[in-house]
Amino acid sequence: MPLDHIVSILPELNKAFFETLYMVGISLTVSIIVGLPLGILLFVTDRGLFLEQILVKNVVGFIVNLVRSVPFIILLVALIPFTNWLVGTTIGPTAASVALSVAAIPFFARVVETSIREIDKGVIEAAIAVGATPWMIIREVLLPEARPGIIQGATLTLISLIAYSAMAGIVGGGGVGDLAIRYGYYRYDNTIMFTTIIVLVLLVQVIQLAGDIFSKIVDKR
Amino acid sequence: MPLDHIVSILPELNKAFFETLYMVGISLTVSIIVGLPLGILLFVTDRGLFLEQILVKNVVGFIVNLVRSVPFIILLVALIPFTNWLVGTTIGPTAASVALSVAAIPFFARVVETSIREIDKGVIEAAIAVGATPWMIIREVLLPEARPGIIQGATLTLISLIAYSAMAGIVGGGGVGDLAIRYGYYRYDNTIMFTTIIVLVLLVQVIQLAGDIFSKIVDKR
Amino acid sequence: GSDDSTSDSSESAAPEAEETKEVKIGATSGPYADMVTKAIKPGLEEKGYTVEVVEFSDYIVPNRALDNGDIQANLFQHKVYMENFAKENNMELSDLIVVPTAPMGIYSNVFASMDEIADGAEIAIPNDPTNAARAFLILEDEGLIKLDENVSPLTVSENDIVENVKNLQFVPIEAAQLPRSVEQVDLAAVPGNFALASDMDLLDALVLENMPDEYRNRVVVKGGEEETQLSKDIIEIVESAGFEEIIDAEFQGFGKPEWMENR
Amino acid sequence: MKGAFLIVKGHVEGLGERGDAMIRVENLVKEYKTKKGIIIGVDHVNVTIEKGEVFGIVGYSGAGKSSFIRCLNLLETPSNGEIYIDGVGLTSLSKQELRAARLKIGMIFQHFYLISAKTVAENIAFALKAANHPRKEINDRVHELLEMVGLADKAEVYPAQLSGGQKQRVGIARALANNPSVLLCDEATSALDPSTTKSILKLLKKINKELGITIVLITHEMEVVKEICDRVAVMQDGKFVEEGPVYEVFAHPQEELTKHFISSVLQFDLPAAIVEHCAGTIVKIQFKGAVAGEGVISDMLQQFNVKGNFLHGKIEYIQDIPLGIFIMELQGSSSAVADAISYLEKRTEQVEVIRDAA
Amino acid sequence: MKGAFLIVKGHVEGLGERGDAMIRVENLVKEYKTKKGIIIGVDHVNVTIEKGEVFGIVGYSGAGKSSFIRCLNLLETPSNGEIYIDGVGLTSLSKQELRAARLKIGMIFQHFYLISAKTVAENIAFALKAANHPRKEINDRVHELLEMVGLADKAEVYPAQLSGGQKQRVGIARALANNPSVLLCDEATSALDPSTTKSILKLLKKINKELGITIVLITHEMEVVKEICDRVAVMQDGKFVEEGPVYEVFAHPQEELTKHFISSVLQFDLPAAIVEHCAGTIVKIQFKGAVAGEGVISDMLQQFNVKGNFLHGKIEYIQDIPLGIFIMELQGSSSAVADAISYLEKRTEQVEVIRDAA
Ligand SMILES: Nc1ncnc2c1ncn2[C@@H]1O[C@H](COP(=O)(O)OP(=O)(O)OP(=O)(O)O)[C@@H](O)[C@H]1O
Ligand SMILES: Nc1ncnc2c1ncn2[C@@H]1O[C@H](COP(=O)(O)OP(=O)(O)OP(=O)(O)O)[C@@H](O)[C@H]1O
Ligand SMILES: [Mg+2]
């Protein structure tokens, strides 16, 4: 019977799986597009760096901390007008992606900042000494050198996003995590609970593995 | 009127504030006590290290990933029997601390692992060459050398715990985040929501600042 | 630990030895927690109890906590849910008394009446079974859907719909979030408590829940504790005129149970 | 004399524009503000380095060598003073002008500091991109540079796969990419084995001679100074305590510290056992320049009735000029020895009696 | 002869137990398995190092020096072969026995590798704790060691506040803490300035002499080998291509590579200008051992009618034994010059005519 049951849930699980991929895919993309520059900004504007701007550094740092302090559910609600303006709806996976993105951006920014901090200061100085513009240094030194760390960080962010995406159910976002909560948790369906959690665990392991491999490939050190 | 309103909530806010401190305090302590050894284990059992045990490394790594994959709400409920056995209650801040701890342990373990990885391999080799036991190396080399990173990681964990503790409301755990959700989300009371969020943001900023300072103090490099 | 400290001081020899003067009452965040705080707690305190209201943002933990003895009473569920939950989880729960409950309503910014509902319309429903069951009941009453007869109200979901006349598209959403999503969907089934909290007018509903008492929320205690002094005191307070006055003043729109209407 | 002419000619060829100041440092001060107060890195240094010169800097760790050289391209902002490179005062430049000025100042680092995620060719191309060269030109120039440093076959290799010497060659190619007029080297050979060091020095010498580039280099090895520098400065506590032509500084070190450093190259610690073993008068004779080659000792031995025994000694060629120091035991009648010594005193730079006959 | 005796005596004093094998390496192979296949670090090396010996290893980067020395205390597990330290085969030891064995093998690293979060005293105490010394003893021993390396006043300071030489002294103190019988040094002075290097070498020499510790040291600097080693091995591609007493290797290098390395110390490139400038016969004369001190040149000049002109030359004391090389221009009648040369051939180690009279 549990097998039948699993089979019966498959179409829904399939849909949820793609919803999860959709949500975390969008959020990861957005957090990379926005978080990466923010992380770089946090680094290059720091004391002693080549674009030192303590004020900018502090303001950005504060905002990043601020977003990280707000409980996700509140963020979700606080963002409703913005979400509506941006994507024209406040429910469903797309709307959920907005909140997930906003939560992931500062997290990823911090991760990027940390990775870039690992770069040997000497390499940056060598680039400055060569007469490179800040933009060149960012694009051709910071990013390539921090690439393995940034990929690891993106993996970390992605896994956190999967965990967070379970809360997408609040705005009808769906996804595997929400399926686990709605059926497994609210409706005591252990078969679904376990099936969905196994799917989640596998997904996380695959992502971790892929992240590790990818990070190693780009690592030329 | 908003001012009156804020004043009227102050006792509750005060209580919630201490609940938050209580919950994250316990969880941080537990995650340090359990996550620190786990993080060390993840490092020292890795390939080429002085306690190489690839099997242990992989199993622990898998479990850590597994706990990180399960949505927090499911974790919270799945842990109820364990929580009851452990602390004799399934509600309130103490019960919430159990789930928060379980969620924080693998996170902190990963953070510790990352920090220890930053240590110059040469320093570890010098300790091996001197004839030190693994235990001595862990206690007198790995931990002191990684201390600044571990403190930064504990700060990161603490801030994540504050964000997660908002979900303590599921088990009646209370705390500032839950207060924000109860009033802001369930009762549509924006004044209180903003007040509580300001408290959260300040708390997070103070923790970040303290973490930075403390980490700098122990940094003898 | 605090539970024990009072128990031996006061009525340790009485048959209701477990009854303490220090009580915890659980409720879900929002109006029901407020109801306990504003209308029940003062009465209990007059009787010498120390009362703590524990707010839950969940529908499962409060019953588990009750069964576990962590709380002595809760207020958030209707009879059908309570009975099914007890059965499913092998615990005994008993209700003490039904309290005024805000009716769920179907709201829409698109359709002016239930008749106008278009084929394939999107309807937001609560994602928890307690509230979802009520939403489905309204729709069934309106002849829009037919539920599987064997389904337990505890686990009902849109998957248990056997007939969907207008091909409604269901969007399960967190209950408290529903008022915020009315504008986003064609229809939304909003629990009355959240509708009121968000300043919605219950009269705007296309249709309100036809609420038999078994779908009204009630104060629930652990099975076998119906006769304790605390239970008696709670019933006495809820039945008092003062309780109804507070309801009239602060919980307008909440549909009163039969016993209150008929006295 | 023919030799001397050639030596001078060598200089004339290499340093065509010699005589103009390439680098002028005025009153340079670099202070570091730390939690524990102000640390002085460079303390009121004044120096002028001419076009085509190779200028060496030596000194203990923490003397301020790196601080000084890093001020020359404003990697460190001076706390006070002015740096003129080819007549342009660096501290008054805008950011953009400074970047343009840096294109003309190459820098080589002890630890190479290559971009590990880029191939050798890309690392060099990076410097060319900084100068806004068109892509086509960049490719050609990269290959030209790789030929020059002997790494044409390593273009597509990542730095991790290179040896230390190869990495340093990439560093040199990068520093030379934009035809700089000044090359700053901060311990460019300290991480390398002696044979690799020699090949790098040869390369630097070649660059200096052929392209007339002015080189400022910090080193810990006096051998390097001897081999390649025209002038040398000895730093201590942020100051230049001694500075002058290498030959002069080696031949007549003024400061204790300088003597200390030079002793690593020109060291004459006689084993005590040897001294005890000798019965005659022990003298230390120093020859300088052309005199070293004029057979003074030969003449002395033939003119006076003394027997000479070489205990220690060395002839160094510093910038192709010989500098000789010998410690000899002279045996003979005390008058013959005295005559021999006074003869030597006349014909050599310096004679020092270390120990009279036993 | 008195001198020679003293020299021998020095050795006798220091290396009382000389003659017994302290380290025996049999057929040592170290392979690294990498993604790109197997890389050979050490290739079938056999060597015996005696008690109290100072054994130097030189070679290019990547030759396998570090791989070899790291096998000696099993920091790298050998792929094949056996290491005996004081008669004990290391590879067959249990983990615990290996730790005990390591207490007797000190190691010094190029980059010091001190625990940055611990003070100087704590860093040294760490090694003592590894040997389970009681706390009280540890304190005393730490202070004894700090006195020995001249850092008594730096006990409570963190490594970050030390200079390179001071850090290395801490490294040495740590390595000596448990009275090891073997000291392994992997480029222990490469990161240091020449003056600091000298003081570290002095310290190592003292340790070797006073405590009779066997030292194996890797270096890039032939000066270091000359100064401190008894024997030296030249490594290439994982093999010992040449190995022998330092004096022998310096005097008669067999392999190209060895000559290459030695030329950095004993280098006699005559500037071309000088050679052109000289008209006479140019000869290279090599003296060895006691002969260097016997006035051969003096005798030659006085016996034959030739004028001698020193063009280049050096007397090195390698392990207190002189090794002299001179390049002289001999001027005179061709028969006189021929006689002088044949006289020299009789009395010196080696005479080479570089160029006949022009
Ligand atoms: N960024 C800095 N902050 C504070 N003090 C510094 C800084 N850089 C250098 N110093 C100090 O300035 C002084 C000179 O340092 P510098 O690096 O110039 O010495 P150096 O001669 O290059 O030494 P080394 O041979 O070890 O490279 C030292 O006392 C050093 O501690
Ligand atoms: N862990 C390792 N994995 C793979 N290859 C290694 C490893 N360690 C050393 N090798 C390789 O073994 C060979 C010998 O290296 P080793 O470090 O012993 O050289 P070395 O003589 O000490 O050089 P250097 O003077 O640069 O320190 C080199 O080809 C090196 O690339
Ligand atoms: Mg320096």
Ligand SMILES: [Mg+2]
């Ligand atoms: Mg090595």
